[in-house]
Amino acid sequence: MLTWQQLRDLKIREYEDAADGWGDVSNRSDASRVRVDQEMSIPVRSTQKGETPDAAVGRLNRLRDNYQYLHSECGLIRTTLNALAADLAAPQRKLKQALEDAENLGFTVNSDGTVTYPNPVPLAPGNGKATPGAPLPLLPGAGEGQGNDNKAKAEDIAERISTAVGDAAEIDARHAGVLRRLKAPAGLAVTKEMLADEGRDMKAVQKTAGGLVDKGDIPHGKSPAENKGWWDHLTQEQRDEYVTLYPAEVGALDGIPSIARDTSNRMVLAQTMAQTQIDLDGLPDNPPQYIMKGDPPSSVVNPAWQKWVQLNDRMKGMEAIQARLDASGTPGKGPNDKPTSGLPQAYLLGFDAKDDGRAIVASGNPDTADNTAVYVPGTGASLENAHGDINRMSELWRSANQQSPGQSTSTVTWIGYDAPDQIPNALARHYAYDGAAPLNNFMDGLQTAQGGPDNSHTTLVGHSYGTTTIGAAAKLPGDIAADDMVVAGSPGMLVSDASDLEVGSDHVWAEAARTDPVPALGQEALGGRKLGVSTWNGIPYNAGPIISIPSDESFGAHRMDVDTSGHSGYWDQDSTSLQNQANVVVGRYNRVKED
Known part of the structure; x- marks a missing residue:
């Protein structure tokens, strides 16, 4: 006593x-x-x-x-x-x-x-x-x-x-x-049980140390500049405490250093993967999709199957992220299987497993890169489907590095918004408008962490509905923090002319494969002549006569040569489609092959 x-x-x-x-x-x-x-x-x-x-x-x-x-x-x-x-x-x-x-x-x-x-x-x-x-x-x-x-x-x-x-x-x-x-069992292996327990340890410390490191002091809904100001005024010890005690909140802050975000989000990823695997282990493997229930019995969806699918989808996306984190240094294969440069260090700039999930993965540190490219995927983008989108930016990094090996480049996969799940949903514009502000905040945050607009040449790369989201972001008040825009397979960008995209028509670059049906379908579905006046968050607005698709000559963008087919081939290795994007990313416009 x-x-x-x-x-x-x-x-x-x-x-x-x-x-x-x-x-x-x-x-x-x-x-x-x-x-x-x-x-x-x-x-x-x-x-x-x-x-x-x-x-x-x-x-x-x-x-x-x-x-x-x-x-x-x-x-x-x-x-x-x-x-x-x-x-x-x-x-x-x-x-x-x-x-x-x-x-x-x-x-x-x-x-x-x-x-x-x-x-x-x-x-x-x-x-x-x-x-x-x-x-x-x-x-x-x-x-x-x-x-x-x-x-x-x-x-x-x-x-x-x-x-x-x-x-x-x-x-x-x-x-x-x-x-x-706060103790660990003997041995060298860090098990899933230990990582899941680490998450519980974190919550226990949060309850006892709330007065010392207050979660309420972490900026919420603030600008990247305000986030950076908060971070810069902390002592190093306070930064360390916030990172280890509230990693999810710190990892989501646009404007603070990428290294701090990466350290924070890796902890969240490890704990979430561990708990997800434990939850999966507690379910029967591949349970039946339907079960009989009621009196008289009838066929209903099995809740265990729904949970099993949800957890497997989540794990699939997290494994894709971890695979990229583990692939740093891995070389690719060029023509005749000739090895290409190994991938740079990966940085996890954003992670959230809730709902469809969020993931922001960078190849190379964007804070120090000479050239930065941010990729906004389209319909179907989610944590579950992160593998393909991450790989596309790995290929863009390899190509950009080949085009300008004397410069540092960072390519970022930004799955930071709720994209349409499937084609019918992609007829709606609200996904783009809802994702516009988060995209602009992220771009502003990169520029803030880099130290200003002149410290990196920045390109926004959009695919499919992701180009529509970029267009919505460009329509918001203020300048978009990008020097160039590359759009591939665009169904429409909610503007009628490339000059409306803030970077200037000379810095808008479009790709459309002849066998890609989306641009033509987009003109019919998203064209202003069809939708006219609409609403967003209950507020009527008129988007204007959106007649042109970026790949149309009337839109006023550079139309780049495309040698790939279909809607998703624009990042095929060693293709002209990919090399054209890479040349824009590194600012070597004279090497771009135009249609």
Whole structure:
């Protein structure tokens, strides 16, 4: 049981020093994770093939996962110790003030917390003694006024001592319970059970350390510049605490450094994958889609099957993201199977598994890139289908790197909006307008993190309905943070002319394969002559006479040569379609082959 003497003598600085030590381990672990990925795994992947290198990479991945786990768990210990120190400071101050008051009055604080005060009448036997919460009679011979006064003061001091000790004991027990959670089993493997438990640890620390690192202080609905301002004014220790305690919230902030977002989102991804696998393991494998239910029985959709499909779809998308994170350094194949440059470090700039899911994956760090391309996919884009969209930007990076090997390039897959699930839904414009603001915020955030509009040549690349979303973003107030736009297989961009897209018609580039049916269908479905006045969020608006499709000559864009077929071949390896996009991305317009 905690005594007032222990609380008085408590050296809070020792808790803070211990927190600093755990914080140092956490930070070193994160730095080591990055070093393993960039300085060890990438060279092995990019230069060696075979069973031995593959085994080495597998061990390096395990080491990376260990460092990531250490970063999170040690960070939680740091935050808990800091919160414990901060919480104990208040009752200790109260105690010391009570002890000081007792000393100034000439009272004696006994070992059990009771307070003895002197008898105000010299002839009266003994002294008075105050116990917190217990009414005391006046001593025999005590003067009516002064005796009552000393008695009340002593009772107040005793009560304050008792309250301070009680508060400290409650704080100690609460934080001790959390600290006991923060331990791991022996061994080198970081299991799914450990990662899922890490998520529960995080929630436990959030409850106990909320006053130290307040979730409410994280910007919500603010501009990228405001997000950056908040981040820049934090101390490094506060940044570390927010990253390990609220990684999902920090990872979603446009405008802060990509490294911080990547570190945060990787933790969320690992924990979500682990919990999803545990949930899948708890279901029968491939349960029947329909079951008989009711009286009389009838065929109904099996809830277990629905859950199984949902979890499998989620896992499929997360595995695609993890595969790209693990592929950094992996070379591709060029003509005659000649190896091409290995992929750069991947950065997870956004992740959310709810509903259709969100994923933002960059090949190369956009904060420092000479050239940046952001790809907005179209109908069907979701976490489940992330594999194809991520691969397209891997191919665009390879091609851009070949066109301009002396410059650094980052290509970003932006699955950051609710795209139409299927073609009939793509007839609606609200998906584009709903996705416009998030897209603009992300683009502004990239520019903010880069340090301004002149620090990277930026290209927005859209496919199918993604081009419609780009058009909606360009119609919002303010300038869109891009230098060029490349649109492929566009059904329409909600504007009638390339000059309406803010970057200027000379910086709008369109591709349309002859066998791609979407541009022609888009003219019929999205054309202003068909829809006329519509509504968005209940507000009537007139989009104007959207007669031209970007690939039409009347639209006023550069029409690039296309040698691929169908609606999804624009990123085929070594194709002219892909090389044209790459030349725009790196600003080598003279190399673009126009139709």
